[in-house]
Amino acid sequence: MTTSGASPRETWPLWEVFVRAGRGLSHVHAGSLHAPDADFALRNARDVYTRRSEGTSIWVVPADAITTSDPDSKGAFFESPAGKNYRHARYYTASEGVPHL
Amino acid sequence: MTTDVLIDEAAEQAAFDAIIEADSRIEPRDWMPEAYRKTLIRQISQHAHSEIIGMQPEGNWITRAPSLKRKAILMAKVQDEAGHGLYLYSAAQTLGITRDEMTDQLIAGRARYSSIFNYPTPTWADMGAIGWLVDGAAICNQVPLCRASYGPYGRAMVRICKEESFHQRQGFEILLTLMQGTPAQQRMAQDAVDRWYWPSLMMFGPPDDESPNSAQSMAWKIKRFSNDDLRQRFIGMLVPQAEVLGVTLPDPELRWDDDAQRWHTSEIDWTEFHEVLSGRGPMNVERIRHRRTAHEDGAWVREAAAEYARKQAGIRSLSDERRGGTRTAAGTEAAS
């Protein structure tokens, strides 16, 4: 399943834009835009999404290249964290206060 | 048997309602009532169209801006508006409509945009009035939308509001400079305020009992405050600012009514609003003509870029075949 909004009917295809605002951060979805190809998508993304910041990294991806999880099968697809407290450090009370644990 | 048949619509509606009730966010591929989707497409695309059409009244003064600094500021503002239109078209696209479709609707006169942009901008002072009054009103409308229930819309609005903060200030400062200037400049400023004040009040829409979509939009948390409520807040912001500027707001009845705890104003002439909304404002035809012309004139350019991309893709896949590989997922990175 692709992201919403991509359509083969358009003259310029849709691209999703991800921007990393600075070192140490991760890329965050900023929005989308239209461009005829990857080179222009990148340049347009720079103009549209980073006008006020420097030193960013930009990823552009054709919208139809993105595979998304199906929200309808949320229940089955995403494992429920409930009942799995043993995945959290807090569960282990005997270790409380022991140095370096 | 398709999964559609198995979807329990009542359960979906209940889940949707719970998300709205909890003030959380509906995201693009969530189930949503068809009416909600349609309303959002209408509202978001209208908002996007408004940004794009709004470039025209201000773009009118870029080449004639009376100082290089003002020229730069105005260009940056209009550029921001194009950007805002893009963010909003992008949000609307997540609901299943394409940019081309929305552009076609606008050009064909089937889509609405804020009627405030159907007025001309005959003087430089209009740049000040638009920034102060029109952007001021827009900010009043927009800040609550940052908490709109539809995720992409709310996020686009947060981005827009951050950028828009300078738009109102630059308008205010244009007017302030004029009011501190020559008599001719002062007259220019007051004249612009006289022309833009009432239309900007009308931007909030008619009183809510006359506004058919209000109630449903409020229930869906797409609209967070009533029209009258927002209009009152706006006036409350303007009054002290007008005092600083030294301009007179063109409403002889304007005063704070302590008993009613609201601003008492003259009656708004809604007939003008409805006339402009119906297409009989000064610039309705021209705004669309301008947009249509830019779009049509640009068709050969867009086609050229698309054709070039197709040719390049053809060349690439041909050389991939020759090398025996397959095309990888097309992502491209640039880092600084």
Add this chain to the structure above:
Amino acid sequence: MTDVYPDGQGTSSLRFDSQARSTTATPPVVERPRNEGDETSRPDVRDDAHGVVTVERVELSAELAGGEGRAATADVAEYALWLGDDALILSQQLGAWIARAPELEEDVALANIALDLLGHARSFLRYAGSYDDRTEDDLAYWREESEFRCAWLFQQPNGDFAQTIARQLAASVYLFELYTALQSSSDETLAAIAAKAVKEVEYHRDHAVQWTLRLAGGTDESRRRMIRAVGDVWPYVGELFRDEPLIDRLADVAVRPSALRPAFDAVIAAVFAEAELELPTAPMSSAGGRHGSHFPTLGYLIAEMQVLARQHPGATW
């Protein structure tokens, strides 16, 4: 100027609460809680992941490049005028594309280029004017046409998009070579302006090259228009590389125009090779921009640029 925000500072958060109404006799002021520095340090700020709007406290950098230095001689000021006028006129032309570009993303891109060029123009003009106490605006709005010193290439009309791109290609390739060399100027101010500008015009050059490839290699129509546009614009390339007596007098301050020609030609050759365009062979126009003799459209462009300012002599904007 009096700050109009009630909290007096400039960093404010626009927030609309239903509790904003006061019960006092005076009209209520919409509450704008102040956000200072790190928002998380204020425990009473509501944890609203979705909608707090802030005016960010950012460090503003200098608006113009090159500092506040004064041009040492009339010759230096004149040279800065040449450079400033080239950038100013090109910026003015691109400004006219805003809200008319072939696609919204291109409105943003062209505005970006126009803004960069305007910044270069302002820096150069400020410096030029510093010699005899004229401001950037004095120079932009109060000189007659014959006092402008822009080269004819920058004066070529926008025409259709191909014409604009052909002009941008020649202009940006030239400006990139010029500013690259100008970074080594013995004049500190010019070197500083060039250092900032060179990165920006590199981006402009890239934009022009990308479009040249797409128009020349796109459809039959776009190719036809691009070939025509290059033909129309190329006669004005020659003027860019003509050495003038001013250049001789300015020694290490100025960049010798003719010295830029080989690099310019090499870049154009590479682009044209890929675009499968031929270098036009028509003769070069004698032009005359550096002497105040201009292309016919400049008069109209300047008139439009100056009209409002001239209607109000002595006014501040």
